Amino acid sequence: MIGFYTLFYKELLRFWKVSFQTILAPILSSLLYLLVFSHVLETRVQVYPGISYTSFLIPGLVIMAVLQNTFANSSSSLIQSKISGNLVFILLSPLSYLEIFLAYIGAAVVRGLLVGLGVYGVTMLLYDVPLRLPLWALLFAIAGSMLLGALGIIAGIWSEKFDQLAAFQNFIILPLTFLSGVFYSIHSLPSGWQYLSHLNPFFYIVDGLRYGFLGTSDISPYFSLGVVISCLIVISWLTVWMLKSGYKIRH
Amino acid sequence: MVAAIEIHQLYKRYGAFSALENINLSIYPGEFFALLGPNGAGKTTLISILAGLTLATSGHAKIMGHDVVSDYVNSRRNLGVVPQELVFDPFFTVREALIIQSGYYGIRKNETWIDEILHRLDLTAKADTNMRALSGGMKRRVLVAQALVHKPPVIILDEPTAGVDVELRQALWFFINQLNREGHTIVLTTHYLEEAEALCHRVAMLKQGKIVALDSIRNLINGIQGCSIQLRLSSETLPPILQEWPGSRHEGLHIFKIKDYFQVETLLAILRSEHIQVLEMQLQQPDLEEVFIKIMGAESSDVS
Numbered sequence: 001m002i003g004f005y006t007l008f009y010k011e012l013l014r015f016w017k018v019s020f021q022t023i024l025a026p027i028l029s030s031l032l033y034l035l036v037f038s039h040v041l042e043t044r045v046q047v048y049p050g051i052s053y054t055s056f057l058i059p060g061l062v063i064m065a066v067l068q069n070t071f072a073n074s075s076s077s078l079i080q081s082k083i084s085g086n087l088v089f090i091l092l093s094p095l096s097y098l099e100i101f102l103a104y105i106g107a108a109v110v111r112g113l114l115v116g117l118g119v120y121g122v123t124m125l126l127y128d129v130p131l132r133l134p135l136w137a138l139l140f141a142i143a144g145s146m147l148l149g150a151l152g153i154i155a156g157i158w159s160e161k162f163d164q165l166a167a168f169q170n171f172i173i174l175p176l177t178f179l180s181g182v183f184y185s186i187h188s189l190p191s192g193w194q195y196l197s198h199l200n201p202f203f204y205i206v207d208g209l210r211y212g213f214l215g216t217s218d219i220s221p222y223f224s225l226g227v228v229i230s231c232l233i234v235i236s237w238l239t240v241w242m243l244k245s246g247y248k249i250r251h
Numbered sequence: 252m253v254a255a256i257e258i259h260q261l262y263k264r265y266g267a268f269s270a271l272e273n274i275n276l277s278i279y280p281g282e283f284f285a286l287l288g289p290n291g292a293g294k295t296t297l298i299s300i301l302a303g304l305t306l307a308t309s310g311h312a313k314i315m316g317h318d319v320v321s322d323y324v325n326s327r328r329n330l331g332v333v334p335q336e337l338v339f340d341p342f343f344t345v346r347e348a349l350i351i352q353s354g355y356y357g358i359r360k361n362e363t364w365i366d367e368i369l370h371r372l373d374l375t376a377k378a379d380t381n382m383r384a385l386s387g388g389m390k391r392r393v394l395v396a397q398a399l400v401h402k403p404p405v406i407i408l409d410e411p412t413a414g415v416d417v418e419l420r421q422a423l424w425f426f427i428n429q430l431n432r433e434g435h436t437i438v439l440t441t442h443y444l445e446e447a448e449a450l451c452h453r454v455a456m457l458k459q460g461k462i463v464a465l466d467s468i469r470n471l472i473n474g475i476q477g478c479s480i481q482l483r484l485s486s487e488t489l490p491p492i493l494q495e496w497p498g499s500r501h502e503g504l505h506i507f508k509i510k511d512y513f514q515v516e517t518l519l520a521i522l523r524s525e526h527i528q529v530l531e532m533q534l535q536q537p538d539l540e541e542v543f544i545k546i547m548g549a550e551s552s553d554v555s
Contacts, residue, residue, distance in 0.1 A: 006354025014342050085338035089397065091304055092334075093355035094327040251305045 004099040007090065011107030015073055022073070022111060027118040030065045034058065034123060037183065047185040048216050055130060058123050059137070059213035060182035062116045063144060063206050070112035070145040071152040071173050074104045078156025079165050082249070091250065097243035101153065101236070108149030109142060116141055130213060136221060137212025140228065144205035147232045148173075150239045157248050180206045185218055201231045253316040255280045255405045255436035256301065261310035263296055263460075270296045271460045274310070278438060278453075280404065283431045285447040286440045288457035289547060294440045295335060297457070298409050302332045314405055328356060331398035335409040337390050339382040345369070345393055346378045349400055356401035368396045371426055388419045395423065399430075406430065408439040412446065424450060448539040456546055464546050468539055475537040475545065477510040480518065483531035490525045493518075506535075 015022040038054040045053045081087035090100065123129055131137060151173070159165040180202035186194050197203050204224035211217035217224070242248075256278040263271040271293045278284050286294045299305035301312055303323050312319045317326035340348060346365065353361040369375045372392045377385060382393065391411065398406060408427070412420045428450065431437045441447055447454060448468055456464040464471060479498065482505045489505065496518070498507040507518055515534075522529060 002357045002359055003355050006351055009354070010351050013347075017342055081340075084341070085334075085336050086340045088304065088334055088336075088338055089340070089352060090355065092302055092327065092330075092332050093352070094324040094357070095355055096324070246306060250303065251299075 003095045004103050007095060007103035008106045011077060011103055012110060014077055015111050023114055023118060026065050026069050026115045027122060030061045030119040031122055034061055051214055054127050058129050059210045060206055062119045063209040064177050064182045065119045066112040066116035066141055066145050067148045067177050069115045070108040070148040073108040073111045074149045074152030075156040075165055078153060079159050079162060097240060101240050101243055104153050105146055105149040108152055109145045112145035113141060132215040133212045137209055140205055140208035140212060143228045143232055147228065147235055150235045153239045154242065157242055176200055176202045182206055187218055201227060204228050254278060255315060257313040259311045261312060262308045264308045269460050274462060276455060278436060280436050281434055282436055282453060283451045284438045285451040285454040286438060286457060287447060287454055287543060292457040293460040294457055295409055298407055301407065302330065303327060328401060329404055331403035331406045333394050333398045333408040333411050337387060339390055341383045344379050344381050345374060348382060349396055352397045353400040358401060361400060368399050372396055388415055391415055405436045410440050412441060412443060444540045444543055458547055471542045472537050472539065475541055477508060478537055479506050479508050479535045480515060481506050481533040481535055482529055485528035485530060492521060
C-alpha cells in the first residue's frame with residue numbers, strides 16, 4: 001500500500017509542480033471555447049427544448065477538458081520518464097504492476113477532476129449552470145477519466161518518441177473527443193454520422209455527463225454507463241496486461 | 252548458506268543474437284565481486300536480468316534465494332542497483348527523490364537513514380537542491396544514494412566511476428568499501444582494472460555473452476607465469492644471446508620476460524660480461540590487466 005500511495009503522491013506532485021500548465025491552461029482554453037461558441041450560437045441553436053445552448057455546451061466542455069487532461073497526464077508522465085530514463089527507478093522497485101496501474105490512473109483522474117471542477121467553477125461565475133443530478137455527473141466524470149487515464153498509460157508505454165505520442169493524441173483522442181457531441185447533439189446529424197457517433201465510446205461519456213447536469217440526454221444514461229464501464233474493463237485489462245508482461249518497458 | 256546471487260543456466264537472445272549464453276554463477280554474501288569484460292560482452296544485460304529490467308530467454312536467477320521473476324517483490328527488496336546511465340527525475344530535489352524512492356520499497360519515515368546516506372556521500376549541502384541543478388558527479392552520488400534507501404544486502408554498481416573525477420572516484424570507493432565491510436555484498440562492473448584489482452575478491456570475465464574466467468584475482472594473476480624486468484641500458488644494441496631472450500622493446504626500454512627471480516641474476520651476468528651498464532631497472536609484477544588482455548585476446552576460449 002505504501003508503494004502505491006508513494007507513486008500516486010509522486011504523480012500528483014509531478015503535475016502540481018507545473019500546475020500553471022497542467023491545470024490553469026486547460027481551464028483557460030475551455031473558457032475561450034465557451035465564450036466564442038456561446039457568443040456565436042446562443043441565440044441561434046437550441047438543442048433541447050427549454051435549455052439554452054450555453055447550458056448545453058458547458059457540461060460538454062467540462063467533460064472534454066476532463067478527458068483530454070486525464071489522457072495527457074498519464075501519457076506524458078510515462079513518456080517523459082521513459083525518454084529521460086528515470087522510469088528505471090519504478091522498474092527497479094518492488095512495486096507491482098497493479099500498484100503502478102492504479103497510481104497512474106489515480107493521479108490522472110485527480111488532475112482531470114481538478115480541471116473539470118475548475119472549468120465548472122469559472123463558468124458558474126459567468127452563467128447560470130444547472131447541476132441537477134450531481135452523482136450521475138460525478139459517476140461519468142470518474143468512469144470516463146479512468147478510461148482516458150488507462151488509454152494514456154497505453155499510449156505512453158507504446159510510444160517511443162514524443163512524436164508518436166502526439167500522433168496518438170492528435171489523430172485518435174482529439175477527434176474522438178471533438179466528435180463526441182460536445183458542441184452539438186448527435187440527433188442533429190445526418191443518419192450516417194449519427195451511426196458513426198454511436199461507435200465512438202467518448203460519446204457515451206459526454207452524453208452521460210450531460211444527463212447529470214441537465215437531467216436530459218440523447219440516450220439512456222444506464223445504457224451509456226454500461227458502454228463506458230465495458231470499455232473501461234477492456235482497456236484496463238489491456239493496460240494491466242501490458243504492464244504485467246513488461247511490453248516495451250522490460251526487454 | 253543462501254547465495255547472495257545465484258544464476259543458473261541463464262540465456263538471453265535477441266533474435267539470432269545471443270547476448271548471454273549459459274551463465275552459471277554464485278556470488279556469496281559479503282563478497283566484493285567484479286564483472287569484467289569489453290563493451291558489449293553482456294555485463295549490463297546480466298545486471299538488468301538480475302534487476303528485473305530485462306527478462307531472460309531461459310534459465311533462473313535468484314537474489315538472496317528469491318527468484319527475480321516469480322518472487323520479484325522479495326528479490327528487488329534485497330537488491331540495490333546503481334544504473335550506468337545518469338538518470339534523474341527533474342521534478343524533485345535530492346531529498347524528495349530519496350523519500351519517494353523509500354516509499355516505492357514500502358518504507359515510511361526513512362529520514363534518519365536518508366540523512367546518514369546524504370552525509371556519507373557528502374550530499375547534505377545539496378539535499379534541498381533540484382536534481383536538474385546538480386553536476387554530473389553529484390547526480391552519480393544521488394544514484395548511489397537511491398540504490399541504498401532500502402538498505403539492500405546486495406548492491407550492484409554498473410560502472411559507477413565512468414566519467415567521474417579522481418577525487419569523487421576515491422570517495423565512492425571508500426564508501427562502497429565501508430558498505431562491504433558492514434556486510435553488504437557488492438557486485439560491480441568497471442573498465443578500470445586497477446580498481447577491480449584493488450577492491451574485489453573475485454572476478455568473472457565475460458566475453459561475447461559467456462563467462463571465460465571465474466576465479467579469485469590472486470589465482471588469476473598467479474596463473475600468469477613469471478613477471479618481466481624493464482631495463483634502460485647503456486647500449487641500444489643487444490648482444491646476440493640477449494636478442495633471443497623473450498621480451499620486447501618500448502621507447503628505448505628493454506623488457507625481458509623472466510620465469511622466476513633466479514633469471515634476474517642470469518640476465519645481469521650476461522650484461523656484465525658484455526660490459527653493458529644498467530641505467531634504470533624496474534621489476535613488473537603481472538596484474539589483472541595482463542590477465543584480462545590474455546583472456547580476452549585468446550582466440551578460442553572455452554574456460555567456462
